[in-house]
Amino acid sequence: MSNTVIEFNNVGKQYILGTIGTGTLSQDLNRWWANIRGKEDPFLKIGDTNDRTQKGDSRFVWALRDINFKVEQGDVVGIVGKNGAGKSTLLKILSRVTSPTTGNIKIKGRIASLLEVGTGFHPEMTGRENIFMNGSIMGMTKAEIRSKFDEIVDFAGVAKYVDTPVKRYSSGMMVRLGFAIAAHLEPEILVVDEVLAVGDAEFQKKAIGKMQDVSKGEGRTVLFVSHNMAAVRSLCTRGVMLKNGTVDFIGNIPDTLDHYLKNGEGVQKSKIVDNIKWSKNSLKIDSIRINDTEESSSTIRNGQKSLKIVIEGSTEEDMSYDIMMTLKSKEGIPLATYAMGHYYGNIQHLKKGHFSLRRELELPNILSKGIMTADLYLHHPMVEYLMKAPDCCTLESEGFQQGFGRALSQEQNGFMGFNDYEEK
Amino acid sequence: MYKDWDIIITNRSSLLNIDLHEVWRYRDLLAMYVKRDIITFYKQTILGPLWFVIQPLFTTIMFMFVFGGIAGISTDGIPQAVFYLAGLVCWNYFQDCLSKCSDTFNANQAIFGKVYFPRLVVPLSIVISNIIKMAIQFTLFLAVYIYYFASGVDFHLNMTILLVPILIVMLGCLGLGFGMIISSMTTKYRDLRFLITFGVQLWMYATPVIYPLSVMKDTYPKYIWVLVANPLTAILETFKYAFTGVGEFNWLYLGYSFAFTVIILILGIVIFNRVQRNFMDVI
Numbered sequence: 001m002s003n004t005v006i007e008f009n010n011v012g013k014q015y016i017l018g019t020i021g022t023g024t025l026s027q028d029l030n031r032w033w034a035n036i037r038g039k040e041d042p043f044l045k046i047g048d049t050n051d052r053t054q055k056g057d058s059r060f061v062w063a064l065r066d067i068n069f070k071v072e073q074g075d076v077v078g079i080v081g082k083n084g085a086g087k088s089t090l091l092k093i094l095s096r097v098t099s100p101t102t103g104n105i106k107i108k109g110r111i112a113s114l115l116e117v118g119t120g121f122h123p124e125m126t127g128r129e130n131i132f133m134n135g136s137i138m139g140m141t142k143a144e145i146r147s148k149f150d151e152i153v154d155f156a157g158v159a160k161y162v163d164t165p166v167k168r169y170s171s172g173m174m175v176r177l178g179f180a181i182a183a184h185l186e187p188e189i190l191v192v193d194e195v196l197a198v199g200d201a202e203f204q205k206k207a208i209g210k211m212q213d214v215s216k217g218e219g220r221t222v223l224f225v226s227h228n229m230a231a232v233r234s235l236c237t238r239g240v241m242l243k244n245g246t247v248d249f250i251g252n253i254p255d256t257l258d259h260y261l262k263n264g265e266g267v268q269k270s271k272i273v274d275n276i277k278w279s280k281n282s283l284k285i286d287s288i289r290i291n292d293t294e295e296s297s298s299t300i301r302n303g304q305k306s307l308k309i310v311i312e313g314s315t316e317e318d319m320s321y322d323i324m325m326t327l328k329s330k331e332g333i334p335l336a337t338y339a340m341g342h343y344y345g346n347i348q349h350l351k352k353g354h355f356s357l358r359r360e361l362e363l364p365n366i367l368s369k370g371i372m373t374a375d376l377y378l379h380h381p382m383v384e385y386l387m388k389a390p391d392c393c394t395l396e397s398e399g400f401q402q403g404f405g406r407a408l409s410q411e412q413n414g415f416m417g418f419n420d421y422e423e424k
Numbered sequence: 425m426y427k428d429w430d431i432i433i434t435n436r437s438s439l440l441n442i443d444l445h446e447v448w449r450y451r452d453l454l455a456m457y458v459k460r461d462i463i464t465f466y467k468q469t470i471l472g473p474l475w476f477v478i479q480p481l482f483t484t485i486m487f488m489f490v491f492g493g494i495a496g497i498s499t500d501g502i503p504q505a506v507f508y509l510a511g512l513v514c515w516n517y518f519q520d521c522l523s524k525c526s527d528t529f530n531a532n533q534a535i536f537g538k539v540y541f542p543r544l545v546v547p548l549s550i551v552i553s554n555i556i557k558m559a560i561q562f563t564l565f566l567a568v569y570i571y572y573f574a575s576g577v578d579f580h581l582n583m584t585i586l587l588v589p590i591l592i593v594m595l596g597c598l599g600l601g602f603g604m605i606i607s608s609m610t611t612k613y614r615d616l617r618f619l620i621t622f623g624v625q626l627w628m629y630a631t632p633v634i635y636p637l638s639v640m641k642d643t644y645p646k647y648i649w650v651l652v653a654n655p656l657t658a659i660l661e662t663f664k665y666a667f668t669g670v671g672e673f674n675w676l677y678l679g680y681s682f683a684f685t686v687i688i689l690i691l692g693i694v695i696f697n698r699v700q701r702n703f704m705d706v707i
Contacts, residue, residue: 015705092704096433096540099701104434111431113539120535124464133460136453137539165467 005189005221006071006094010103013064013089013245063089064245067103071238073188076215076222078236078253080229080260085242087225091193094223109188109221112138123167127158127177130166134181148184155210156180176203183210190214193225204231211235229257229331233411254411258371261330261394272296272376272393279387283378285313288392290374296393302401304363311357311378319350321386323359324377327395327415335372335415341381366417369399370410447542457549462556476560480516484508491634500636500670503572509565510664511633517558518595518656519624524550525603526620529611529703536704543700544693547604551596558592569667580669587678588666591659594685598655601688608692608699631656636664637672652677655684 064086071077079087093100095113120137121130131152135145153159156176158169166174182190192211208231215222215235226232232239232253239256241249249259272288275296279285289310291298300307309323322341328334338361340346348357372395378387399407400417408417447454466472487508491497499507525547529536532546573579610616631654632640641648651657658677665671 092537093433096431096701097537098704099433099435101435104432106429107431107433108429120539122460122464124467125460129460129463133456136450136456137535137541139450139541140452142452142455 003073004070005073005108006223007106008067008069008103009105011064011067011090011093011100011105012062012102013086013093013098014101015061015063062245064093064100067247069240069247069250071221071223073221074215074219075238076211076224076236078232078239078256079223079225079242080232080239080256081242081248086245087242088193089245090242091191091223091225095191107189110139111189111191112182112185112187113191113193121166121174121178124165126165127153127162127169130177131181134178135185138182138185139187140185144186152177152180152184155183155206172203179203179207183207183214186218187220189221189223191223208235233257233331257330258396261371261373270296272389275392276387276389278385279378280385282316283313283319283386284315285311285387287312288376288389290376290393291395298393298395300363300367300395300397302398302407304367307361307363307395309357309359309361309376312355314354315350315352318352319386320347320380320383321350321357321378322347322381323357324379324381325361326375327372328375329410329415330371330373332373335410339381341379345381347381364416365419366400366408367397368410368413368415368417369397369407371396372410443542447544447548450542450545453541454545454549454552457545458553458556461549461553473560476557477564480509480512480561480564483512487512487634497635498639500638502664502668502670503577505568506565506572506668507636507664508634509568510667511660513558513561513565514591514595514660514663515628515631515633515656516561517554517592518599519628520554520557521551521596521599522603522606523620523624524554525600526606526610526617528603528607529699530607530617533704536700544696547600547607547696550603551600555592555596579667581667582665582669584662584666584673587662591663591666594659594681595656597685597689598659601685601690601692604692604696605688608695608703611699611703627654627656630654632660636670637661655681655688657681 067090079090081087089098091113092098094105094107095111097113120134122133125133131149132142132145135148136142140148153162156173156179158173158177161169161173166177169177190211211222211224212235214220215237222235224232224236236253239249239251239253239260240247241256241260249256251259271294272290273285273294276285276288287294287310289308291300291307309325311323322339324337324339324341326334326337338359373391374393374395375390376387376392377385377389379385397410399409401407408414466475469475471478484505488504492499492504492508528543528546528550536543569579606616606620628634630650632651637651637657640651658672658674658681661672662678665673
């Protein structure tokens with residue numbers, strides 16, 4: 001039986017752009033007057049969707065609009081989206097720091113939020129006092145905190161400093177203590193926003209482990225916002241992608257991340273050539289085709305042997321060049337690089353005028369299934385860059401599979417598979 | 425399928441939907457806040473809580489020189505030290521509650537912006553932790569009072585003294601109520617914050633702290649309504665009357681103060697409760 005613990009119904013949040021100036025008092029009166037007559041708020045009808053890059057007509061924007069989804073008990077939901085997509089606003093509404101303009105959220109169980117580690121610490125008070133203070137801010141009773149006290153101190157690794165004012169703590173100790181308190185809370189629903197961005201690698205690992213215990217072992221529900229894709233992937237079971245304040249995609253976590261990366265952060269324009277970040281003044285690029293298309297997303301088919309790159313343009317001076325391309329995983333980790341100049345010292349020369357550069361890469365026989373982003377560069381190795389186009393396109397590999405075989409996945413099996421060795 | 429939701433987050437809620445039950449659930453937090461205020465007050469000081477005593481003591485001595493000596497304002501025959509100290513202990517408590525409560529949203533915006541807990545806990549904790557400060561100052565008052573009593577001053581101690589705990593609660597509630605209203609208003613319109621700093625000083629002079637009501641009656645009978653309308657007047661006069669038998673004690677005035685306190689407190693809680701839900705967007 002499904003057991004919904006959180007339900008978002010048409011949740012929306014409207015903000016007013018710019019400073020609060022002379023207009024507000026009259027707007028307040030206007031609102032109040034409409035309210036008295038039992039009419040709808042006159043300012044709710046207007047407003048743009050929240051696309052930061054485009055200048056809107058209205059001073060009113062919807063940071064969130066028409067959010068509808070449900071969370072089941074035990075789900076670990078990763079909320080992804082670009083900066084400004086509304087992730088933090090959503091969590092703020094959920095943790096009741098601010099209220100929605102429209103709609104409602106229904107929640108079953110106690111909810112605790114960990115929006116930023118260490119808020120609520122009083123610098124003059126000792127670690128011990130702050131543990132009690134912070135715990136009770138998060139809704140624990142004194143008895144609960146006392147029973148968890150040793151565990152918290154142990155997890156944070158601050159046993160020696162527990163009776164020292166926290167203003168003497170290093171920032172790392174403060175963060176660890178803050179996380180330890182929150183992680184040992186026992187709410188039915190835990191809301192976590194970007195806490196893993198701080199702390200050293202060892203602590204991050206510990207923190208992720210603790211959160212996995214919380215969700216898997218104890219069946220509690222977690223909502224998690226992070227830009228750390230690896231953390232989202234390893235922790236979450238379901239994903240929600242927000243885009244300009246609306247829900248763009250809901251699904252299991254691999255699908256959501258795929259969707260996010262196809263439409264998301266790195267690749268912005270639909271034409272590869274529009275994703276050039278920088279090029280030399282004397283150089284003009286007219287078109288780039290990767291994998292036989294100018295579009296910035298394409299598919300590498302099952303069994304495809306090669307990948308074509310075509311760059312066309314013109315140059316005002318003679319130049320020496322090589323083409324370099326790096327394929328990266330969704331998390332931005334480099335997987336493989338094509339760079340003849342670097343391997344062999346092969347450098348090509350171009351005369352002034354129009355050019356059309358063609359390359360064909362040999363793909364590994366057994367390529368895994370998954371999504372990659374490509375960085376494309378024109379450079380004179382060890383001398384200068386001619387053109388930089390990082391994250392210029394995404395390539396989705398179908399994965400190699402034959403007969404009764406099964407395609408391996410990039411996340412679990414790596415970029416490529418090995419074959420048996422055969423002497424040629 | 426039947427669902428019993430624990431929390432429903434919406435924009436609309438009825439005006440009087442105040443979850444006091446929730447405040448009760450967070451009583452441990454309330455205790456922690458009180459403890460924090462007390463502990464942090466005298467961290468890294470040598471004299472510690474003694475500072476609570478030093479401030480009214482020296483203010484009283486100054487008052488004795490300036491208002492009692494130079495200006496020669498009558499104290500209705502009560503020893504000056506007892507008279508000023510009685511006024512100061514009451515006024516200080518009210519003023520501390522008022523000025524600290526009125527800064528609630530502003531001073532706590534960092535924590536309020538991150539986690540949810542019933543915001544009412546914070547102003548409540550201020551009133552409670554100030555009661556402890558008040559108790560220390562009250563002990564000072566009693567010490568001075570007993571000293572004069574022992575040295576033969578004839579105080580007319582009377583049954584009104586039983587009202588003193590109620591008077592103190594009224595002072596706290598008035599400070600709380602006004603403080604919450606001002607705090608709620610300053611989130612959007614900051615003008616009030618400037619008003620409060622000098623407004624409180626002016627208010628003290630419109631309250632019989634350094635002069636008895638009788639002096640005002642003799643000097644400015646035309647403006648006596650200002651003092652009568654001031655809800656603090658009756659409280660301070662009753663307080664002084666209870667210990668010395670001198671001053672105005674009038675059930676009508678006190679009843680007015682009481683009603684005023686109740687209304688301000690309810691109004692404060694309602695406004696505060698309304699503002700707390702969205703103040704992060706406007707502060």
